[in-house]
Amino acid sequence: MAFELSPLPYPFDALEPYIDATTMQIHHDRHHGAYVTNLNNALAKHPEMQSISNIEELLRDVHTVPEDIRTAVRNNGGGHLNHSMFWTIMAPNAGGEPSGPLADALKTSFGDFATFKTQFQQAGMNRFGSGWAWLIADGNRLSIESSANQDNPIIEGKHAVMGVDVWEHAYYLKYQNKRADYLTAWWNVVNWPEIARRFAALHK
């Protein structure tokens, strides 16, 4: 049972002008594609790992993965999980503000939506080098964290409602070194209905 790269759920140019088509194509096909290939290659070294099909469980229990492939699974499995989420929490004709229970939880946790946005963006700015900024849910309590490399919060038993990729490969072609400009533009493609669905799914 090998992991697979799902097609992007919209055309490569669908997030223009905020995220350019070339970045989306390279990011999805080559970067995410390589994480999937490398994850499968690592797992192939251990036949007993072939039955694992749930990427979240694999990463949550990464400390039990055979030592010789543990780092490869952590990095490439994380890359697969993170990007699988990332494509779905963006969409064309998106942005704006969430509504419903997610909006209420953001208000309770951060005071107001603008404060949340500022703090989330700051977490992305403060992540030195490559990594992600995350919105974490613990029940209805939301918090912001960031992680290095492709580490997903599930490795620490935490649940990400949303995350933004701050690796240079996510923005460098269009924004060069201006990570702040990328993060500011990114709000225009945020798919709040999908993020609200993820938040609700954590309460099942």
Ligand code: MN
């Ligand atoms: Mn990426």
